[in-house]
């Protein structure tokens with residue numbers, strides 16, 4: 001009858017088993033990226049989180065990159081050279097600057113391939129942002145429309161928590177102070193509007209689609225805070241049609257209309273900052289074009 005193994009051997013066997021298990025766990029992560037189940041950026045973010053995720057943290061950057069469609073070993077090596085990441089580096093071992101560089105690169109690639117789960121819809125006043133959003137809310141229920149906080153008063157028919165969270169100035173100040181807003185801005189020189197961050201993080205963590213309908217200043221802030229966001233600029237078919245829609249809506253005084261049209265001119269000039277431009281001629285078509293941006297790679 002064999003005597004029990006001596007301790008060093010037990011250690012070696014245990015270590016070998018652990019190494020095999022770790023390799024399998026990393027292979028599973030790579031397979032998730034290859035199948036599009038998880039984006040490479042999600043895996044990188046997981047590796048850099050506080051959570052206990054040894055497979056993500058020990059995954060080599062090279063292996064993460066080559067799991068992505070269209071990236072072979074040579075391209076991975078070139079990208080790592082460009083980002084100044086040594087060939088053997090593991091995700092968990094990257095420094096702050098390398099993490100930022102890699103996250104930006106992955107986000108930019110994701111945007112180019114239309115793989116983002118976060119779409120920001122902006123555009124000039126009265127172009128039809130609200131109308132297109134309402135269409136998406138009704139016809140594409142798997143898209144989570146962010147509900148903004150605002151200091152303006154509810155209009156007839158508007159429901160707190162559905163159209164906006166209607167808050168007073170003190171509460172808005174508190175949300176800013178407690179860093180609860182992903183972005184915020186004073187819109188049309190009057191009230192403050194902001195995007196609550198926790199629901200967005202929760203939805204994105206769950207792999208859900210999220211859309212924000214916000215003004216231009218807010219869109220720029222989201223781009224800085226979450227570079228994976230796809231920024232969409234909604235355009236009117238013509239300038240004359242934009243004027244017609246603003247006047248036709250009839251919700252602003254003539255003076256306010258004139259002021260908004262001045263702002264609209266400035267905003268239209270910023271359209272090149274956006275990733276995608278969509279002309280809102282027909283509401284259903286424009287909505288479909290926006291929703292199509294969510295399709296997985």
Ligand SMILES: Nc1nc2c(ncn2[C@@H]2O[C@H](COP(=O)(O)OP(=O)(O)O)[C@@H](O)[C@H]2O)c(=O)[nH]1
Pocket residue numbers: 125129130148149152183184185187193194195213214215216217218219251
């Ligand atoms: N930055 C920012 N802008 C927002 C937010 N929510 C709404 N807006 C913008 O605020 C503007 C005013 O919206 P609203 O009060 O509904 O009036 P509207 O101009 O008649 O549509 C629109 O341009 C929205 O895109 C937000 O959370 N952040």
Ligand SMILES: Nc1ncnc2c1ncn2[C@@H]1O[C@H](COP(=O)(O)OP(=O)(O)O)[C@@H](O)[C@H]1O
Pocket residue numbers: 123124125126127128129130131132245246248249280281282283
């Ligand atoms: N594709 C479209 N064709 C014609 N009218 C439209 C279209 N989209 C929106 N409108 C109308 O234009 C006006 C402004 O739309 P709205 O959604 O309030 O704009 P925004 O939210 O961008 O300020 C509304 O009266 C709306 O019914």
